[in-house]
Amino acid sequence: MPAKKPISRPLPLVVIPGGSPARLSENWLVLSIEKAACQAGHLSWPLAPEVAHAVLHYLRHDFKHPKIERETLELILRRSLTGIGCPAIARHFELLSSAPSINLASLALEAPFEILFFQQLSSLVDEKVSSLASALRLEGLRSCVLALTGSASWRASCQRLSDEIVHFIRARARTLSPSLLELTIW
Structure with a gap:
């Protein structure tokens, strides 16, 4: 058997x-x-x-x-x-703190215009990545995009902005910390 x-x-x-x-x-x-x-x-x-x-x-x-x-x-x-x-x-042995996170939906409410949003996002990503974390978690992407575009439903313009935010975060994190092991965006 x-x-x-x-x-x-x-x-x-x-x-x-x-x-x-x-x-x-x-x-x-x-x-x-x-x-x-x-x-x-x-x-x-x-x-x-x-x-x-x-x-x-x-x-x-x-x-x-x-x-x-x-x-x-x-x-x-x-x-x-x-x-x-x-x-x-x-x-x-002590378990390190979990991955730092950024709530994109909350950030979009604080900075409702794209230019302000990207400036604040840049500062937050810099701060979190420079904390020597091996991972970075970003949450609320869909809600963030809907808030920034003022849309009630998902449109092609929402997808473009979503892609732009993801690209921005990846590029910024990679520039600051090429050794960042894990980047989670949802």
């Missing part, structure tokens, strides 16, 4: 006290582990991706909840690091 293939689930949302749940990613875990390793005196620790991959495998196949508390995730990582003989890294 062939072995059963484990059921793969989406990664759980990380529940952060005082914040909204954030989707867990491998990059987020790797950066958190690398920071702990650096604090423990290992400036370059090549096992960070392997440890992250192992924990993510557990969360996809054996963890049965759609959400995980930040403290629980940190405990799992600390136990994993201690289990492979890295107690110093485990002691320093």
